[in-house]
Amino acid sequence: MDLTGLNAPQREAVTTLHGPLLVLSGAGSGKTRVITYKVASLIFDHGVSPYRIMALTFTNKAAREMADRIERLIRLPVRGLLVGTFHSICARLLRIEKVMGGNFTIYDTDDQKKIIKGVLDDLNLSDSRSFSPGDVAGRISGLKNRLITPERFDLQIGNVFDEQFASIYRRYEMKKRKSNGMDFDDLLIEALEMITKNDLLRDKYQEKVQYLLVDEYQDTNRVQYELVRQLSNKHRNITVVGDDDQSIYSWRGADLRNILEFEKAFPDAKTVRLEQNYRSTATILDAANAVISRNKARKPKTLWTEGERGDKLEVHYLYNDLEEAREVTRRIRTRGPKSTVIFYRTNAQSRTLEDELRNAGIPYVIVGGLRFYERKEIKDVLAYLRLLVNPADEVSLARIINLPKRGIGDKAYASLCEFAARLQIGPFEALSRLEEALEFTARERTAFSVFHNLCLALSAQRQETDLVSFVQFVAEQSGYLKYLEESEEEQAGERLDNVSEFINAVGEYVERNDSPTLESFLQEVALLTDMDAVKNDTGEQVTLMTLHAGKGLEFDYVFITGMEDGLFPISRAEEEGGLEEERRLFYVGITRARKWAMLTHAATRRRFGTTTSAFPSPFLDELPEHCIRRIDRTGGSTSFALRDKPAAAPLFNEVRENRQAMPSYEHFSQEDGLLRNGMKVQHPIWGKGTVVMVSGLADNMKATIKFQNDAVKKVMVKYAKLEIVGG
DNA sequence: GCTTAATAGGCGCCT
DNA sequence: CCTATTAAGC
Ligand SMILES: Nc1ncnc2c1ncn2[C@@H]1O[C@H](COP(=O)(O)OP(=O)(O)OP(=O)(O)O)[C@@H](O)[C@H]1O
Numbered sequence: 186m187d188l189t190g191l192n193a194p195q196r197e198a199v200t201t202l203h204g205p206l207l208v209l210s211g212a213g214s215g216k217t218r219v220i221t222y223k224v225a226s227l228i229f230d231h232g233v234s235p236y237r238i239m240a241l242t243f244t245n246k247a248a249r250e251m252a253d254r255i256e257r258l259i260r261l262p263v264r265g266l267l268v269g270t271f272h273s274i275c276a277r278l279l280r281i282e283k284v285m286g287g288n289f290t291i292y293d294t295d296d297q298k299k300i301i302k303g304v305l306d307d308l309n310l311s312d313s314r315s316f317s318p319g320d321v322a323g324r325i326s327g328l329k330n331r332l333i334t335p336e337r338f339d340l341q342i343g344n345v346f347d348e349q350f351a352s353i354y355r356r357y358e359m360k361k362r363k364s365n366g367m368d369f370d371d372l373l374i375e376a377l378e379m380i381t382k383n384d385l386l387r388d389k390y391q392e393k394v395q396y397l398l399v400d401e402y403q404d405t406n407r408v409q410y411e412l413v414r415q416l417s418n419k420h421r422n423i424t425v426v427g428d429d430d431q432s433i434y435s436w437r438g439a440d441l442r443n444i445l446e447f448e449k450a451f452p453d454a455k456t457v458r459l460e461q462n463y464r465s466t467a468t469i470l471d472a473a474n475a476v477i478s479r480n481k482a483r484k485p486k487t488l489w490t491e492g493e494r495g496d497k498l499e500v501h502y503l504y505n506d507l508e509e510a511r512e513v514t515r516r517i518r519t520r521g522p523k524s525t526v527i528f529y530r531t532n533a534q535s536r537t538l539e540d541e542l543r544n545a546g547i548p549y550v551i552v553g554g555l556r557f558y559e560r561k562e563i564k565d566v567l568a569y570l571r572l573l574v575n576p577a578d579e580v581s582l583a584r585i586i587n588l589p590k591r592g593i594g595d596k597a598y599a600s601l602c603e604f605a606a607r608l609q610i611g612p613f614e615a616l617s618r619l620e621e622a623l624e625f626t627a628r629e630r631t632a633f634s635v636f637h638n639l640c641l642a643l644s645a646q647r648q649e650t651d652l653v654s655f656v657q658f659v660a661e662q663s664g665y666l667k668y669l670e671e672s673e674e675e676q677a678g679e680r681l682d683n684v685s686e687f688i689n690a691v692g693e694y695v696e697r698n699d700s701p702t703l704e705s706f707l708q709e710v711a712l713l714t715d716m717d718a719v720k721n722d723t724g725e726q727v728t729l730m731t732l733h734a735g736k737g738l739e740f741d742y743v744f745i746t747g748m749e750d751g752l753f754p755i756s757r758a759e760e761e762g763g764l765e766e767e768r769r770l771f772y773v774g775i776t777r778a779r780k781w782a783m784l785t786h787a788a789t790r791r792r793f794g795t796t797t798s799a800f801p802s803p804f805l806d807e808l809p810e811h812c813i814r815r816i817d818r819t820g821g822s823t824s825f826a827l828r829d830k831p832a833a834a835p836l837f838n839e840v841r842e843n844r845q846a847m848p849s850y851e852h853f854s855q856e857d858g859l860l861r862n863g864m865k866v867q868h869p870i871w872g873k874g875t876v877v878m879v880s881g882l883a884d885n886m887k888a889t890i891k892f893q894n895d896a897v898k899k900v901m902v903k904y905a906k907l908e909i910v911g912g
Numbered sequence: 913g914c915t916t917a918a919t920a921g922g923c924g925c926c927t
Numbered sequence: 928c929c930t931a932t933t934a935a936g937c
Contacts, residue, residue, distance in 0.1 A: 244927090272927050294926085369927045437926060533923050536928085553926085587913095594913045712927065733925045755924060770925085793922070794928035 186229045186258065191215070191222060198424070198457040199223045202231065205417075205451035208426040209444065211488040212473065212776035213464030216426040217737065220398045221251050223424060224266070225258035227396055235266035237395035239416065243404065245270055245717040247737055251400075271409050272369060275376035276708045279367075282386060284379055288704050290366040290571050290578045291711035295559065297322050297368050299580055304356045308349070315346060316353065325354055329370040330406045330438030334358075363611065365577040373408040380415050391419035401737065402427035402447075406438035414450070423451070429484055430477050433733055433770050435762070445484070460487045464739055466495025469778050472812040477772040479807055480765045498775075499783045500748075500805055502817045506534075506790040510541035512818070513744050516783060522547050522727040524741035528774050530753040533792075534746065535729050548726035553734050556715050562669065562680040563687050567707065569659050573644055574704055576613045589668035592632040600624060601633065616640075639663065652701055653692045660684060732774045743778035745771075748786040749799035771804050788819050866910060 188196050198208050198219045208216055224240055227233040242248040248268045256263050267274060280287045292300070298318040305311045305318065328338060335355040342348050361368065367375060380387045397417045399405070402425035405413070417423035427444045435441070448454045462470055467490055474488060503509045517525055527538055532554045542549045557563065565588060568581035575581075587593040593601075598612075604622045605615035615622075616637040619630060639662070646658050660666050669681050694709070695701045716734055728740070732753075747753055754767035775782055784805065789798045 270927075372927085434926075436924080531923055531925075533928090590914075592913070596913080714927075716926095731925060757924065791928070 186222075186226050188222065188226070191218070192459070192461055194457050194459050195219050195222070198426075198459075199226055201424075201455055201457075202227070203422055205421060205447070205454040206424045207444070207447045207451075207454050207456045208424070208459065209428065209447075209456060209484065209486075210426075210459035211428055211430065211462065211486050212772070213462040213739070214459035214488065215461075215463055216428070216459065217247075217251075217400055219426055219459075220400050220424065221254045222258065223398060224251075224268075224396075225255045228255075228263065228266075229259045233395060235263050237393060238398070239267040239274065239394050239396070240269075240398045241271055241274065241400065241413075242268065243270065243401040243737060245273060245713060247400065248273075249717070270712070271405075271412065272372050273709070273712050275372040275412075276712065277705075278376050278390070279372065279379065280705060280708060282379060284375055285365055285367070286575075288365070288575045289708075290364065290575045290581065291372065291708050292361065292366045292368045292580065293559065293711060294322060295564070296366070296580045299583070300360050300364075301325075301353070301357055304353050304360060307356065308352060310349060310353070313349075316349070321350070321353055321357075324350070325357060326368075326370055327438060328354070329368075329374060330408060332374070332408060332411075360579070363577065364579045365575050366580065370408070373406075373412065377408055377412050377415065380412075387415070390416060395420045396422045397424070399423075399425045400427075401431075403429050403432040403441060403444045404434040404439040404736075405443050407440055407443075408438075410440070410443045410450075421451075430480070430486075430769055431736060431773050433736065433766060433773060435766055441482075458486065460489060462488050462490045462492075464779055465490065465776060466492055466780060468495045468497060468812050469775060469780075469782060472498055472782075472808050473772055473775040475809045475812070476768060476775065476804065476807045480768055482762065482765055496781050497811075498781065498808070498813045500808070500813050500815045501783065501785045502801065502815070502819050503785060503787050504789065504819050505796075506537050506747075506787045507541075508818065509746055509785045509787040510537045512785060513538065513746065513783070514541045514545045514547065516744070517542075517547055517727055517742075518545055520742065522549070522725055524779075525744070526728045526730065526735065526738070526740040526742070526777065527744045527746060528730065528732045528735055528777075529746050530732060530755055530770075531747075532731060537791075538729060538746065542727060550726050550728055552716055552728060552730040553714070556713070557683075557686075558710050558713060560680075560683055562683050565665060566656070566660055566684060566687060567710070569643070569663050569665070570656065570703060571707055572613070573640070573647065573659070574707060577611050579612060582613050585663070585665075586636060589664045591636055592628065593636065597625075597629045597632065600629070613640075647703070652695050652703060652706070653688060655703070656688055656691050660688070732770050735777050736773055739777055739779055741778070741780045743774065743782040745774045745782065745784045746787075747790070748784050748802040748805055749790070750802050751799050752790075753802050754804070768804065768807075 188199060191199060192215070195215055195218065198206060199222045208219055210216055220240060224238055227238060228235055240248075240251060242251060248270060252263070252266065252268045255266070255268075269277070276291065279285070279289070290296075301318040301321050302311075305313075305316055305321075310316050335351065335358055338347075338351050338354060342351055361371075380390050394416045397413065397420075399413060404427075413423065413425070425444070425447060429441055429444055432439060432441050432444075448456065465473070470488060470490055477483070478485075501509075501512055503512055513527060529535060529538070535551055535554065539549065539551065558567070565585060568584040571578050571581040572585065583598065586598060601615060602612050604624065605612040608615060608618065608621070610618075616633055619625070619633055619637075622630075625633070643659050643662060646662075647655055649655075650658065666681070666684065669677055669684070672680075674680075690710075691706065694706050698705070716730075732745070753771070754764055757763075786801045786805065787799075789796050791797075
């Protein structure tokens with residue numbers, strides 16, 4: 186195969202076939218390309234069967250792209266190659282090996298919270314402030330990522346709180362199991378158990394996986410590490426690529442030690458470093474390198490480019506979030522929407538941007554936030570399908586037993602569950618033994634049996650038709666479509682459209698797969714994010730997403746919005762290492778850009794419906810001045826008056842140090858860097874004026890200026906870009 | 913059991 | 928600001 190698309194170290198990584206290999210390198214250095222070429226070369230040059238190669242990516246989209254690119258490199262369709270995310274590949278193995286019958290339901294965060302809510306109710310902890318379903322879910326996931334089972338947790342109980350939590354955790358696991366369901370963490374854990382506890386299966390998969398390749402290795406967690414070890418244990422041909430500076434998922438259990446200590450875990454490992462960046466301009470790289478070099482916990486690396494210097498990045502200081510959105514929109518209008526991304530730290534920030542883009546008639550697509558498959562109407566239809574595949578699924582049953590309304594309210598459902606518990610069966614199974622129950626009212630009994638007959642009818646139809654017609658049949662016969670049609674709700678029309686779109690998606694799935702089944706469709710869908718539907722940078726539309734979602738992508742033009750202290754870095758990131766992770770996130774953001782980037786700060790922003798003000802992000806001070814142009818459009822007084830309030834003290838000591846280290850501003854030419862009363866200055870917006878008062882020190886220096894039109898403004902010297910025109 | 917109105921509470925990132 | 932949940936009324 187033609188390896189001329191690779192530089193020397195890349196080629197070395199690709200041609201190192203045997204043993205453990207680590208590629209640890211900075212952004213845009215061609216790590217993903219190494220994996221792609223290596224897989225292609227293994228198949229094409231070395232005759233390795235695609236069935237013997239497993240490649241793990243971070244998103245489904247990355248997996249699909251990789252598979253496409255491999256086929257293009259080989260110029261042949263490839264069958265049997267295992268490319269996917271850890272979660273999707275694990276789900277697939279578990280289904281194939283019929284773990285939990287193979288028809289398990291994958292519970293997303295929403296389902297998970299419902300189970301936990303039920304548990305809290307059972308344990309009378311619902312109104313305990315210490316336990317909210319979301320918190321509990323997060324804590325449970327944290328434990329599971331570290332392979333701490335309820336039994337193991339029991340051993341480390343230290344107080345009453347732990348004890349209560351332990352019983353929640355235990356009961357959650359029990360309920361989930363009763364429903365034949367798995368949460369996201371279970372997919373990895375169960376797959377790991379499967380290959381560690383079952384000798385036959387271990388041999389099978391260790392033998393099968395002749396080559397294992399992992400992208401974005403810096404964001405793998407403990408369980409994923411164990412999986413990697415197990416799967417590569419026989420052939421030991423393991424290639425991992427990653428960048429410790431781009432590790433941004435520690436809150437989800439990602440453990441940097443996996444990549445930093447790879448050589449310890451695999452002592453015979455070879456390490457390759459890629460140092461040439463093929464993505465960004467020199468200016469972008471300078472800026473990114475300067476920022477990331479402030480982190481202490483990292484492996485230093487070199488990153489250079491042969492590319493041109495490119496334009497300076499721009500840092501805009503704006504009055505509020507609306508102005509920010511307008512400024513971004515204005516830039517996009519002149520340049521066009523092609524290959525442009527707008528990043529933000531939190532999903533809630535997208536709305537203002539969206540509104541402005543819509544007003545300006547600029548096409549855009551939002552990635553993240555509410556996933557398509559998380560919409561209510563989609564989850565409703567999915568619940569019917571899940572229940573038919575897995576009748577033990579109590580979350581789905583509870584969701585649709587009275588949707589549309591069938592006269593089975595909370596009370597009736599509760600008494601069904603009680604009856605079921607007495608028989609030690611699930612509530613769905615109980616529906617087929619109604620005659621044994623004495624407690625139901627005549628009305629309830631009829632309602633139950635009508636619902637039960639409906640399910641039987643739907644189930645019977647499943648064998649009769651193809652998948653698409655079946656899903657259509659379910660949507661109709663369940664009465665759900667009718668319910669939407671008759672709904673008075675404003676969004677009812679949109680919901681109906683979404684259901685049709687969902688049915689189209691079933692069609693696409695059927696076309697894409699050799700042996701489509703409802704089971705595999707449901708499991709695939711549970712792991713899809715709407716990242717996966719995003720066109721690769723080609724479309725004539727702007728992409729909006731969080732910085733986290735940007736990992737691994739590239740765009741010509743990058744906008745990073747919301748550069749405010751408390752928002753980015755986010756104020757909650759105060760725990761150990763939190764600031765460094767925020768900085769890595771900033772690094773990831775900047776390095777997505779090929780040509781140019783613009784960063785915006787809004788002095789005030791609407792949050793929770795009220796206006797809040799914030800200091801500029803300390804990260805803005807970490808950018809070398811020769812890489813950037815600062816533009817202040819706050820209009821002087823208003824926003825910076827707010828800065829006088831002591832409310833928002835800098836969050837991090839480290840930040841404060843950085844600030845002091847950074848007082849060089851190009852428009853600020855006086856040797857001692859001080860303005861004096863009576864000086865004549867030029868302000869970019871307000872024009873010429875005379876300094877009447879100076880207050881504050883260093884970065885907090887403020888000048889009160891009387892302008893020629895007699896307006897008196899107080900401005901932050903640091904940002905106002907004052908030019909001294911006479912003393 | 914169902915509908916409507918009031919209000920609590922949320923926003924950190926995601927498989 | 929938005930949505931999701933709860934209380935009150937039918
Ligand atoms: N040897 C090469 N010659 C030319 N272009 C290359 C080479 N290697 C990679 N590229 C290009 O550089 C860009 C970045 O490559 P790639 O995505 O593989 O890097 P990466 O290290 O995985 O990046 P990141 O870690 O930032 O996601 C891509 O556009 C890719 O096509």
